[in-house]
Amino acid sequence: MEKYYHIVTYGCQMNVHESEKIAGILRAKGYVACDGAEEADIVVFNTCCIRENAENHAYGNIGALKKLKRSRPEMLIAVGGCMTQQEGAADRLRKKFPFVDIVFGTHNLTALGDLIDRKTAQKKAVVEIGREEPVSDEDEDISFRTSYPNAWVNIMYGCNNFCSYCIVPYVRGRERSRRPDNILSEVSALLDGGYKEITLLGQNVNSYGNDMGGAFSFPGLLDRICERKGKYRLRFMTSNPKDFGEPLIRSIEKNEQICHLVHLPVQAGSDRILKLMNRKYTASEYLKKVELLRKIVPDCQLTSDIMVGFPTETEEDFRATLDLVREADFSTAFTFVYSPRSGTKAAAMEGQIPEEVKKERIMRLVEAVNARTREKSSAYLGKTAEILCEDFDEKKSLYLGRDEYGRMGYFKSDADVRGRFVKLKINDASGVSLYGDLVEE
Numbered sequence: 001m002e003k004y005y006h007i008v009t010y011g012c013q014m015n016v017h018e019s020e021k022i023a024g025i026l027r028a029k030g031y032v033a034c035d036g037a038e039e040a041d042i043v044v045f046n047t048c049c050i051r052e053n054a055e056n057h058a059y060g061n062i063g064a065l066k067k068l069k070r071s072r073p074e075m076l077i078a079v080g081g082c083m084t085q086q087e088g089a090a091d092r093l094r095k096k097f098p099f100v101d102i103v104f105g106t107h108n109l110t111a112l113g114d115l116i117d118r119k120t121a122q123k124k125a126v127v128e129i130g131r132e133e134p135v136s137d138e139d140e141d142i143s144f145r146t147s148y149p150n151a152w153v154n155i156m157y158g159c160n161n162f163c164s165y166c167i168v169p170y171v172r173g174r175e176r177s178r179r180p181d182n183i184l185s186e187v188s189a190l191l192d193g194g195y196k197e198i199t200l201l202g203q204n205v206n207s208y209g210n211d212m213g214g215a216f217s218f219p220g221l222l223d224r225i226c227e228r229k230g231k232y233r234l235r236f237m238t239s240n241p242k243d244f245g246e247p248l249i250r251s252i253e254k255n256e257q258i259c260h261l262v263h264l265p266v267q268a269g270s271d272r273i274l275k276l277m278n279r280k281y282t283a284s285e286y287l288k289k290v291e292l293l294r295k296i297v298p299d300c301q302l303t304s305d306i307m308v309g310f311p312t313e314t315e316e317d318f319r320a321t322l323d324l325v326r327e328a329d330f331s332t333a334f335t336f337v338y339s340p341r342s343g344t345k346a347a348a349m350e351g352q353i354p355e356e357v358k359k360e361r362i363m364r365l366v367e368a369v370n371a372r373t374r375e376k377s378s379a380y381l382g383k384t385a386e387i388l389c390e391d392f393d394e395k396k397s398l399y400l401g402r403d404e405y406g407r408m409g410y411f412k413s414d415a416d417v418r419g420r421f422v423k424l425k426i427n428d429a430s431g432v433s434l435y436g437d438l439v440e441e
Helices: 013-028 052-063 066-071 089-096 109-121 168-172 180-192 218-225 246-254 271-277 283-296 315-328 355-378
Strands: 003-009 031-033 042-047 076-081 102-104 126-128 150-154 197-201 233-237 261-263 301-308 332-337 384-393 398-402 408-411 421-430 433-438
Touching (some): 003 013, 013 150, 013 197, 089 102, 109 126, 180 197, 180 218, 246 283, 301 315, 315 355, 332 355
Parallel strands (some): 003 042, 042 076, 076 102, 197 233, 261 301, 408 433
Antiparallel strands (some): 421 433
């Protein structure tokens, strides 16, 4: 008799990839994926606590399983991810949801199989929240990958930056880099398996190798990966502007596999706010790096993360952010409202901004970003773009995929072209989406 699993994922690409690892562990134990909690023998929540919304959403969905658990007591409910790793979070979770069977932290993901065995052998819940451990150098990739033709590859874990608003160093631990040979082996195996786009993941990829005594660097890692020739794309995220510089830009310039799209989170345009955030750069320093990037790689595009409503932010501070958005000329940006995270310095700051002010500012910021996004999409009209086909949209009856710059392109095709690079003549643009016709090669 088959056993079924269902995974609910919140948060960043790191969590998406870690859910692939969770799926790999569950499949090794004989579980098969299903579409919803109703038919699942185990439901795993892979949580996020970077923003209050994600945490509230997770709590709501965990709570919604109370009735189902009552009717099916043999079903297991497991909660892991960043939310559980916060100080005291596991106890709060168990108190609020006593029907949860397994609670595991970010450092205990690979132990999930053992935790299931322990829970099966006993009545009481299993809680395993560990301290950070050295990065395991095993070559085996336990992931069950679900994003063909794209694949995520962790190059490091944790963060040493301690931005005043951010919980990541507390729940992910300090920076730990994987050995380059293990990364190279994983990338090579993925390319051999037909994957066409690899995204390297780290909280701050520019810090790669700093914990190895300077023997390895991120630009050096990129150069080694790109020694592998062939038709594929290489992306990376996320870069901290304070560590972003010419060596990395030169690596982007000389390696044709690296996409000419850089995600460089600025967070704010006011030097006063950036200092309070502990970002360790000024707005002008950020813009100089953007200028250098565009000088060396003229067609390179830029995306960013931008926050509004940080404690003490004035209208003048916010206008400085709008000015930077215009000057940096982002292809698009992920915009969000500051929310206090318990245990961070910013949460204890005076001058928290009223919700109505945050809402008004985020709307102005979104409009400024979207206006530029629409302009950049319109520039595609009548031109040809190369798309890596990722999937088929049943609702639209169209194939879809992204170009090098992250724009999603939709098109019709008589043949199944998933996993292939195709050329599209763009005839319509809407926001970040492009629509076009296949160009016969």
